[in-house]
Amino acid sequence: MSNPYAEIFRARGTKGFAAAGFVARLPVAMAPIGIVAMLSQTHGEYWLAGAVGATFALANALVAPHISRMVDRFGQTAVVAPAAALSAVAFLALIAASNRGWPVWTLFVSAFLAATMPSMPAMIRARWTEIFRNTPQLNTAFAFESAADEMMYIAGASLSVGLAVALFPEAGMLVSTLFLAFGTTAFLAQRSTEPVVRLTAATASTGSAIRLPAVQIITFALIFIGAIFSAAEVSSVAITKELGQPGAASLVIGVYAAGSFFIGLILGALALKTPLQRQLLVAVGIIMVTTVPLLFADTVPLLAFAVFVSGLAISPTFITAFGLIERRVPETMLTEGVTWVMTGIGIGMAFGAFATGWVVDTFGAQNGFWVSVVSGAIALLTVLLGQKTLGADREAPMPAPAHQPAE
Structure with missing residues (x-):
C-alpha cells in the first residue's frame, strides 16, 4: 500500500511551498502569546499586555478575511507581499515601543497595524486545492495541513514564550517577525504553485x-x-x-x-x-x-x-x-x-x-x-x-x- 502523504509531495513544488508555508504560519501562534510575554516583562502590567494582545488578535480576525478576499481577486503575490510587509514593520515598531518605553498608545497603534498579517494557513490550502482540486489527494493534503496547524500551535506558542523568558523580553516577538518576513518571502517566491486568478465580470461583482x-x-x-x-x-x-x-x-x-x-x-x-x-x-x-x-x-x-x-x-x-x-x-x-x-x-x-x-x-x-x-x-x-x-x-x-x- 502506497503512502498517501508521499504521493501528494511528489507533485512539483509542493515540498517547497509547504516548508516555507510552515515557517510563515508560525507567527499565527507566536505573535499573540509573544505580545503578552513581552509586555508583561517590560511593563509589569498583565492587563496592558492582555489588552494589546487582544487588540492584535481581534483586529486580525476582522481584517484577515478581507485580505484573503483581495487575494482571490488579485493573486497571492500582489496582496500578501504588501500586507505581510506592513505587518512586519508594525511588529518591529511594537518591539521598539516596548523596549524603549514609548507612550502606551504606540503599543496599541502598532498592534492594530500588525493585524494585516495574512492568513498563511488559508494561502497554503489554496495552493493544495489548485494542485489537487476534485481528487482524493486533496483530503490527504488537508489532513497534513491540519496536523501542521496542530504543530504550529504547540511549537509556536512554546517557542515564543521560551525565547522571551530565556533570552530577553522581545526575543519571541523578534523571531516571530523574522519568520513572518523570511517565510512569506520564500513562500511567494515559488510562483509555479500560486493559484490562478479567475477574475471575470461575475467575480468583480461578487459579495x-x-x-x-x-x-x-x-x-x-x-x-x-x-x-x-x-x-x-x-x-x-x-x-x-x-x-x-x-x-x-x-x-x-x-x-x-x-x-x-x-x-x-x-x-x-x-x-x-x-x-x-x-x-x-x-x-x-x-x-x-x-x-x-x-x-x-x-x-x-x-x-x-x-x-x-x-x-x-x-x-x-x-x-x-x-x-x-x-x-x-x-x-x-x-x-x-x-x-x-x-x-x-x-x-x-x-x-x-x-x-x-x-x-x-x-x-x-x-x-x-x-x-x-x-x-x-x-x-x-x-x-x-x-x-x-x-x-x-x-x-x-x-x-x-x-x-x-x-x-
Whole structure:
C-alpha cells in the first residue's frame, strides 16, 4: 500500500511551498502569546499586555478575511507581499515601543497595524486545492495541513514564550517577525504553485464569502469548536494548579494536541466514501460526547486521559470542515472562505478562554469544562441543522448588494 502523504509531495513544488508555508504560519501562534510575554516583562502590567494582545488578535480576525478576499481577486503575490510587509514593520515598531518605553498608545497603534498579517494557513490550502482540486489527494493534503496547524500551535506558542523568558523580553516577538518576513518571502517566491486568478465580470461583482450559507454554518460551528479547544487548555491549567501539580499542565495540554495530531494523519490516509457533511456531523458528535467525562476528571492521570480522548476528533473536524469549504464555495472565493473558518476558530479560542476563566474564578476549576460541554452541544446542533445546506451542490457566487441611489 502506497503512502498517501508521499504521493501528494511528489507533485512539483509542493515540498517547497509547504516548508516555507510552515515557517510563515508560525507567527499565527507566536505573535499573540509573544505580545503578552513581552509586555508583561517590560511593563509589569498583565492587563496592558492582555489588552494589546487582544487588540492584535481581534483586529486580525476582522481584517484577515478581507485580505484573503483581495487575494482571490488579485493573486497571492500582489496582496500578501504588501500586507505581510506592513505587518512586519508594525511588529518591529511594537518591539521598539516596548523596549524603549514609548507612550502606551504606540503599543496599541502598532498592534492594530500588525493585524494585516495574512492568513498563511488559508494561502497554503489554496495552493493544495489548485494542485489537487476534485481528487482524493486533496483530503490527504488537508489532513497534513491540519496536523501542521496542530504543530504550529504547540511549537509556536512554546517557542515564543521560551525565547522571551530565556533570552530577553522581545526575543519571541523578534523571531516571530523574522519568520513572518523570511517565510512569506520564500513562500511567494515559488510562483509555479500560486493559484490562478479567475477574475471575470461575475467575480468583480461578487459579495463576501461569509454571505454564503455553507460558510456561515461552518464558521459558526467552528467558533464553538475553538472555544472547546481553549476551554480545555485553561481548565487544565486551573485544575493542575488546584491539585498542587501546576507543572503537569503542559503535559496534559500536549497530550490533547498529540491525540488530535495522530488521528488527523490517520484520517488523511483513508479514502472514506461517507459524504463530508456526515463526516463532520460524526466528528462534532464525538467531540460533544467526549467533553462530558472532563467534568469528572479529578486527578492528573484521569485528566490527561480524558483530555486525550476529548482531543481525538479535533483534527477530523477541521479536515472535513475545510473539505466542505473547498467543495461548497465558488473557486473565486476559496481563500476568503477558508480564512473565515480560520477566523471562527480564532474567535472561539479567544472567547472560550475568557468564558472559561470567568467560570473557573466564579465556580471553581472543575466547572471550567462546562464551557466545553455547552460549546460542543451548540456546535453539534449547528452542524445537524445545516446538513441539507452542507450537502448541496457548490454554491454560485452571490452578487454584491446593488447600490441604492438616494431619493
